[in-house]
Amino acid sequence: MKSAVFYSSEDIRYEERNRPVIGDDEVLLKLRACGLCGTDIYKATHETVPPGTVLGHEIAGDIVETGKRVTNVQTGDRVYVAHHVPCFTCDFCQKGFYTMCPQFTATNVEPGGFSEYIRVPALHVKHTMGKLPKDVSYEQGAMVEPVACCLHGFERAPVHPGDSVLILGAGQIGCIQLQLAKYYLAGKVMITDVNENRLLQARSLGADIAFHPAAEPVENRVMKETDGKGADLVIISVGSSALLKEAFQAVARGGTILVFAHFPKGDVPIPAERFFNDEVKVVGAYSSHPYHYREALELLKAKVVNTEKMVTHRYPLSQLLQAIECARHPEGESVKIMMYPDE
Structure with a gap:
């Protein structure tokens, strides 16, 4: 499979990687759309992640393979998925501070959203993955996570x-x-x-x-x-x-x-x-948590958040560096950029 791989602020390569192998409680997702987030731009620009990292976490796609113990989704389902999961039981989670949970940033999808195929671990299948209704686009699905981030902000204020x-x-x-x-x-x-x-x-x-x-x-x-x-x-x-x-x-x-x-x-x-x-x-307010994903999906479905107006640019994964340059241009016209597999 192909992935857009970060090496430096001026070096992002579209290269061949092994397709992830899933376990019994996991699923394999074929990417359909992934939003370019401000944190992706920050990490790439300031080189805060190690070379070889695949960025991207605002993900929507199709399930192409499921583990034998997965029951809440099936092959062919159109889904969104987010990248961090709290434990729901620690002191922070008990007080509602899910994004402060020690487990929260320890979880992630593999290798990242800017890849043709993505392994979704068991915790994410259970807590951060949801089906997209027929009348919700992949772009709207990719917006679930950032909208949920904003809902978390308004929860705090x-x-x-x-x-x-x-x-x-x-x-x-x-x-x-x-x-x-x-x-x-x-x-x-x-x-x-x-x-x-x-x-x-x-x-x-x-x-x-x-x-x-x-x-x-x-x-x-x-x-x-x-x-x-x-x-x-x-x-x-x-x-x-x-x-x-x-x-x-x-x-x-x-x-x-x-x-x-x-x-x-x-x-x-x-x-x-x-x-x-x-x-x-x-x-x-930092990031999002699972209790806001369903609400975010409904707000997008109702066009309270208008994805069609917000998405100003679309790029194939092979042009991730150009997409980042477009986003960080001080006088550019971008608001929201979506990334797609090159096919």
């Missing part, structure tokens, strides 16, 4: 009807979050980005206000749009720790800042007095 929401970053995650915020009856959804094409896309997906932060200071614009109150919820969807300061400037008294992006290591000065004086909350 809920939107209440009438809330004002500010999203810093109109990339693929920011655009999912704005659609969900509207679904949760946010009163006004504002979004920023340095890419004008993404701002146009955000407007088409329902953003009430979409603006470039260089055109007007974010704090000024948010205060103008909220009658001086500030945003009830500020979501940081870009991996820049400098945005934490911007978030504090824009958040309302009693508001919440949701950190939904990977920050580089290092300290960031923040106005600590706001915790006491204004009861501002800062929470983080």
Whole structure:
């Protein structure tokens, strides 16, 4: 089989690999679509994974082989699958912090989503795999995991009807979050980005206000749009720790800042007095967990999250490097990129 294999930030090879062999409780999946995630781009760009790694985890495909003890799916089923599984029993899981579970990042599919065939281990078959209805496309199936990530974020920082929401970053995650915020009856959804094409896309997906932060200071614009109150919820969807300061400037008294992006290591000065004086909350949200996959699928099926509008580019696996270059272009037109087997 063929896989797109990472070796360095400028070296991703489309090469032959052995097709995985499955066990009695596992399945073999033929890839039909795999989303290019921001974490894939980050790992490839910053070389945070070892050479020889196959990235990709937003997966949809067809089951072509099942182990003899598998009963919940069968050959021919169209499915989605996610890449991490908690244990459901440790102290973290008991408290609902499934993504903090020690087992969570120890599980994965083999070799990764950017491959023609993928072995799905037993825990994933049981907990993170689901069938796609006939009226749900493979692209929608590949969006189940990122939508579930955003649902986990809103679980940590809920939107209440009438809330004002500010999203810093109109990339693929920011655009999912704005659609969900509207679904949760946010009163006004504002979004920023340095890419004008993404701002146009955000407007088409329902953003009430979409603006470039260089055109007007974010704090000024948010205060103008909220009658001086500030945003009830500020979501940081870009991996820049400098945005934490911007978030504090824009958040309302009693508001919440949701950190939904990977920050580089290092300290960031923040106005600590706001915790006491204004009861501002800062929470983080990492990845997704199995309790949100069914909900994500239903939201995609109902087009609450509009995959057709979000997917702007499609590439074969052999052009993964070109897809990553397209995604990280500062003035590019990409929002969501989907990868497909070359056939």
